[in-house]
Amino acid sequence: MAKNHGRLFVISAPSGAGKTTLVNKVLKLCPNIVRSVSMTTRQIRKGEAAGRDYLYVSKEKFESLIKVNGFLEYAQVFGNYYGSPRKFIEAQLRQKKDVILTIDVQGAMKIQKSMANKAVFIFILPPKFSDLKKRLLKRKSDSSKEIANRLRIAKQEMKYLKYYDYQIINDDIKIAYQQLLSIFISTKCKILK
Amino acid sequence: MAKNHGRLFVISAPSGAGKTTLVNKVLKLCPNIVRSVSMTTRQIRKGEAAGRDYLYVSKEKFESLIKVNGFLEYAQVFGNYYGSPRKFIEAQLRQKKDVILTIDVQGAMKIQKSMANKAVFIFILPPKFSDLKKRLLKRKSDSSKEIANRLRIAKQEMKYLKYYDYQIINDDIKIAYQQLLSIFISTKCKILK
Numbered sequence: 001m002a003k004n005h006g007r008l009f010v011i012s013a014p015s016g017a018g019k020t021t022l023v024n025k026v027l028k029l030c031p032n033i034v035r036s037v038s039m040t041t042r043q044i045r046k047g048e049a050a051g052r053d054y055l056y057v058s059k060e061k062f063e064s065l066i067k068v069n070g071f072l073e074y075a076q077v078f079g080n081y082y083g084s085p086r087k088f089i090e091a092q093l094r095q096k097k098d099v100i101l102t103i104d105v106q107g108a109m110k111i112q113k114s115m116a117n118k119a120v121f122i123f124i125l126p127p128k129f130s131d132l133k134k135r136l137l138k139r140k141s142d143s144s145k146e147i148a149n150r151l152r153i154a155k156q157e158m159k160y161l162k163y164y165d166y167q168i169i170n171d172d173i174k175i176a177y178q179q180l181l182s183i184f185i186s187t188k189c190k191i192l193k
Numbered sequence: 194m195a196k197n198h199g200r201l202f203v204i205s206a207p208s209g210a211g212k213t214t215l216v217n218k219v220l221k222l223c224p225n226i227v228r229s230v231s232m233t234t235r236q237i238r239k240g241e242a243a244g245r246d247y248l249y250v251s252k253e254k255f256e257s258l259i260k261v262n263g264f265l266e267y268a269q270v271f272g273n274y275y276g277s278p279r280k281f282i283e284a285q286l287r288q289k290k291d292v293i294l295t296i297d298v299q300g301a302m303k304i305q306k307s308m309a310n311k312a313v314f315i316f317i318l319p320p321k322f323s324d325l326k327k328r329l330l331k332r333k334s335d336s337s338k339e340i341a342n343r344l345r346i347a348k349q350e351m352k353y354l355k356y357y358d359y360q361i362i363n364d365d366i367k368i369a370y371q372q373l374l375s376i377f378i379s380t381k382c383k384i385l386k
């Protein structure tokens with residue numbers, strides 16, 4: 001990545017850590033930051049919007065993109081593909097836009113391998129596990145079985161914390177937002193070596 | 194330095210870059226950040242205050258401190274000693290205070306050798322050289338000969354920019370302050386490795 005390009009910010013968080021709220025707040029206030037929307041072959045769900053939650057494509061289309069190195073990273077989960085479209089992200093960076101990529105730890109680890117020091121890795125943590133459970137319970141769409149599953153995954157994901165550059169503990173949304181914004185601002189002041 | 198200690202921020206800037214104003218603003222608003230006052234053997238000057246501008250000591254006292262490894266770095270300039278007292282800085286860091294050390298590039302380079310990745314190095318730049326001259330001319334205490342000399346030094350100092358972690362271009366004081374504060378906040382979110 002050239003020095004005068006935008007920067008890629010990879011953000012991971014256990015489900016329920018408040019990642020979406022925080023990221024949306026940043027996007028609303030910082031016109032120079034854009035979010036990369038993931039591509040998937042899974043069916044659109046109720047409440048989701050194409051282009052906002054995911055770019056929904058056919059399996060054939062996805063696999064043809066894989067062949068032309070069209071993803072920064074991709075994975076297959078329960079038979080469905082999920083991936084970060086390379087073309088969009090690289091075009092934004094060239095236009096000096098900063099790009100936020102919110103993906104799970106597996107995806108983040110893949111990007112870390114291919115982009116080394118070129119991206120900034122941020123992990124957002126819920127204040128406590130008990131609190132994470134509370135937040136998940138508030139979401140009426142999740143069954144208790146799914147919540148138990150998500151907590152298990154969150155515990156596993158947090159083992160990858162050490163591979164990230166920054167952690168934000170989302171205890172107080174105002175402080176967490178200030179911290180996230182500070183990471184964006186200070187990254188622009190970083191002297192690239 | 195232990196993970197739960199404060200952090201050391203080493204700030205350098207060519208004379209006239211606006212470093213003092215920026216640092217004072219941070220100190221005023223952040224009670225958890227303290228400034229390390231340098232020790233010197235030179236005479237106190239008109240307008241200076243002991244303990245604010247420097248800690249003024251005798252040559253004997255300074256040399257006895259050198260013998261007991263009492264400085265993070267020190268130098269002799271035109272027969273006078275200048276140094277950063279180790280005891281004060283380390284005590285503050287242990288008390289989880291962040292410490293700002295405003296020193297010249299030579300001093301910063303010495304600290305970088307001894308503290309490696311344990312300190313954060315920030316370089317504050319004036320927007321343009323012409324602007325730096327303007328700022329220096331505004332200071333009535335400086336003769337034109339001294340200004341020419343300072344500009345020459347500033348040019349030399351800027352060669353060391355690449356050894357720093359962050360640069361702040363003090364074009365707009367409000368933006369520069371926000372950037373400096375962001376470096377402090379984001380550093381606290383950094384995952385130490």
